[in-house]
Ligand code: FES
């Protein structure tokens with residue numbers, strides 16, 4: 001561990017949250033979790049070059065079906081294994097043919113003398129990999145022979161529903177701008193009033209620009225959730241929408257069924273939403289991150305995802321562009337994701353930018369504190385929030401994203 005990763009909790013500042021390279025405090029913290037690096041469908045029969053937490057890596061599946069995540073540059077003289085040949089036992093460098101297995105063992109060096117044991121001295125960088133629910137996770141932390149359990153996140157576990165994995169998204173700004181946006185519910189009523197949220201029953205009534213819901217951030221054992229409420233039709237009831245943030249970089253949103261699939265909220269409110277919409281963010285470096293999105297639907301509609309896709313396709317920016325408008329992100333109003341990119345992609349790095357936080361920023365303030373504490377725990381060698389102990393390996397991890405009507409006061413349960 002490098003010296004600056006040993007900073008105590010009190011010394012961890014918001015500026016640390018934006019930097020994920022090897023040896024940084026947040027980089028050390030991130031490496032304590034399993035991170036999504038690709039999807040089962042994306043990894044085909046050629047090597048996939050990736051950058052994860054600033055490290056250049058290559059992902060491949062050998063012909064026996066084992067997946068490896070190893071250093072991109074060959075241990076011999078550095079050529080890229082992204083151009084290597086995949087074989088039964090591993091990946092072979094194109095330059096001088098060194099063969100590496102998924103654990104980084106060097107099995108062959110064709111140009112060395114017969115019988116040479118030199119290959120046994122070479123250990124190439126490699127990280128453990130697991131597949132779950134169509135996603136590929138890697139663990140880049142310490143103790144790689146005995147990593148923590150890969151949490152069984154509920155949308156990745158088959159429970160009789162339908163699963164959809166969305167196309168991978170790449171963004172060119174800092175991961176934390178995206179993450180903390182989910183702890184900031186008021187932006188939905190303001191920024192997204194032009195798009196999916198603002199133009200049907202749920203958007204107009206719940207996320208009204210002129211009558212915003214109340215909200216409270218609530219710390220949980222996985223991170224925090226932001227619970228938004230409005231009065232229900234009886235004095236004991238309230239209408240609830242929830243966004244959850246699981247450490248280190250997971251977001252789950254409960255209202256996809258109402259907002260994007262345009263299911264009539266009035267019909268569904270009593271039973272609540274049936275769609276778990278979960279996003280796994282993986283920082284590539286401090287200026288780029290990747291979003292892996294999974295939907296798990298347990299409702300009755302067999303065509304739910306086809307309908308969702310059709311509705312999303314209609315959510316395009318509707319602004320007319322003037323011929324003298326050269327702004328980078330135009331047009332944006334009318335598409336939720338583009339609206340988010342405009343605002344998050346122009347903030348600059350947390351720690352570098354000047355801010356004036358108000359009471360509506362209390363979710364963001366709580367999230368930053370929880371992440372700083374987790375970074376501090378990792379720096380001290382403890383178990384940060386969201387890393388499961390081995391005895392809880394079999395539990396299904398649910399991030400609460402309840403959206404519907406329920407009794408008042410029940411929203412504070414964890
Ligand atoms: S550089 Fe890879 S085998 Fe020589």
Ligand SMILES: [Fe+2]
Pocket residue numbers: 181187188192336340
């Ligand atoms: Fe948003």
